[in-house]
Amino acid sequence: MESIMTMNKLLVLMVLASSSATAFELSAPSQNSTDNLVWTGHLSPDTDTMTSAILAAHIYGGTAAVPEAINPESQFVLEYCQAEAPIQLNDFSQKAVGLVDFNQKTQLHKTIDESSIVAIIDHHAIGGKPVNMSQVAAIDIRAWGSAATILADHAESLNLQLPKSVACTTLAGILSDTVVFQSSTTTQYDHTYAEKMALQAGIKDIEAFGQKMLEAKSDLSHVSAEDILTMDYKNFEFGGKKVGIGVAETLTAQQLLDRRDEFVTAMKSHKEANQLDHLFFSVTDTKNKRANLLWIDAADLSVAKLAFDGDVKEGWLYLDGVTSRKRQIGPAIQKAVETK
Known part of the structure; x- marks a missing residue:
């Protein structure tokens, strides 16, 4: 019996040794094979997704990629940072x-095989329908305001001095996802690493840079309702139901609120084409810290009423103090869907 136990221990040690030899190392980049590695974020890429891919590729090697076209704010960031x-x-x-x-x-992009995932660096809860991997992967998930903040911490831990362009885009990722520190998701880590990235990038006025980003994000007058709906959009699975939530963060909310009929038409088409059980769209007023939520049918309205206390005006559900899909809108809708 003792010899069998010893053999079992040896087998476990061999398996662990084999796993550690092939697993991706976040703390030891030089040990990783990166010839065929790409870093990418979610569909409908936002600025945090794009800039995090850039920083991850800089830290760990490989190529930064996005699965779809970037939005106007992200394009502004690349031009501003000369990245x-x-x-x-x-x-x-x-x-x-x-x-x-x-x-x-x-x-997840439809062509990504889950068996090919070597690492996940994220700041969202593991809920709904997370990726399902049989292999060991390096995972770092923290409740910080942006994935860019987490990766900035990785860079500092590895004693990396970032090029100005990469420090600049990383700062942009932090500012975008925290809505220039106005979001309820903002942590002290976001403030700290924003200051460090600004110093490395040579940016003296963080607030002014953030304001320019918000302005670039806000001008959507030339963009179709269909494109605005999916510009910052995520699919979820809550309680076995397919749920889509789109967000447009803007300083000029009324410009979009006046286009309600266009959004309703776009949402009906999108919901049917993607066979969604529920679909919601928020025009998030970053100036007045208010979400203006739109739905298109009775089923969605019943979920919205269960999820939120707010006033309905001209077909929009006004939610004062609500600015975050991650921390406020998404969890409330998830709870409502799962309890119906």
């Missing part, structure tokens, strides 16, 4: 993949 844009990759097959800024299968 190279990530490649837009339409086929991730045959690639080793590091995920940044998400962990949900519903937000």
